[in-house]
Amino acid sequence: xxxPTTEATTEATTEVQLANGLSCALPSDSPLAKLLKxxxxxxxxxAKERLKILRGAKSVAIVGASxxxxxxxxxxxxxxxxxxxxxxxxxxxxxxxxxxxKAYPDLASLPEVPDIVDVxxxxxxxxxxxxxxxxxGAPTVWVQLGIWNQEAAEYGESKGLTVVMDRCMKIEHxxxxxxxxxxxxxxxxxxxxxxxx
Numbered sequence: 001x002x003x004p005t006t007e008a009t010t011e012a013t014t015e016v017q018l019a020n021g022l023s024c025a026l027p028s029d030s031p032l033a034k035l036l037k038x039x040x041x042x043x044x045x046x047a048k049e050r051l052k053i054l055r056g057a058k059s060v061a062i063v064g065a066s067x068x069x070x071x072x073x074x075x076x077x078x079x080x081x082x083x084x085x086x087x088x089x090x091x092x093x094x095x096x097x098x099x100x101x102k103a104y105p106d107l108a109s110l111p112e113v114p115d116i117v118d119v120x121x122x123x124x125x126x127x128x129x130x131x132x133x134x135x136x137g138a139p140t141v142w143v144q145l146g147i148w149n150q151e152a153a154e155y156g157e158s159k160g161l162t163v164v165m166d167r168c169m170k171i172e173h174x175x176x177x178x179x180x181x182x183x184x185x186x187x188x189x190x191x192x193x194x195x196x197x
Contacts, residue, residue: 042150044164051176053140053162057086057115060169061107061138063129064120065090067098072144073120074099076170084173089114107132118142118169126152134159142169 013025026032045053060080065073077099080086090098093105104110107117107129117133119126119141126149133141134156141161143149145168153163 040148040150042153042165044153044167045162049162050164050167050172053116053142053164054169054173054176057140059087059089059112059114060116060118061089061091061104061110061114062118062120063091063107063132064125065092065095065098065103066120067092067095067103071120072168076118076120076144076168079170079174083177087112087114107136107138110136113137116140116142116169118144119147120144121147123147123149123152127155130156130159130161130163133161140164142167144168145171 012028014028015025062073062077062080065077068074077088077090080088081099088101089110090101090103091105091107091110092098092103095103097103107114113136115138117129117138117140119129121129126143126147130141130152139162141156141163143153143163143165145166148166150165153165156163
């Protein structure tokens with residue numbers, strides 16, 4: 001009588017993070033692993049912490065700033081020029097000037113280390129921007145609304161950076177300073193109240 005042999009199958013597994021903070025290993029090609037991998041488990045600074053970041057900052061570098069007035073980086077840059085006291089630096093290696101200011105090719109070329117690096121680049125470019133910010137000693141990287149790279153955010157935090165991601169700096173600044181209501185839209189309210197800058 002022969003005993004049946006069992007073949008050992010080695011299946012590739014992946015470690016996934018659950019919403020409760022726990023993690024587990026699942027087969028890499030399983031639908032559940034793919035679903036959990038795509039879910040956002042990183043939260044970043046809450047509203048009070050974001051307000052503290054904005055109030056404590058004196059300078060902002062906008063990476064991926066565009067001279068095209070129709071681009072979102074131009075809207076944010078214009079708003080920050082008109083509604084804040086931040087020293088602004090526009091970073092774009094393909095432009096000489098943006099919104100009437102000198103444009104810089106990279107973060108290392110700036111005359112000072114910015115308090116916030118506001119990023120308008122695609123998700124795949126975020127790790128390189130984080131490395132640049134770390135190299136110059138910038139304390140905060142703020143990744144613009146609609147842009148998400150969780151691994152890059154976790155990496156930046158592990159190196160001591162404060163990372164804000166998928167948030168518009170213009171909306172957040174205006175919301176905290178009375179210019180927008182909770183969802184970020186202009187309320188049309190006229191007030192004599194002096195806004196904080």
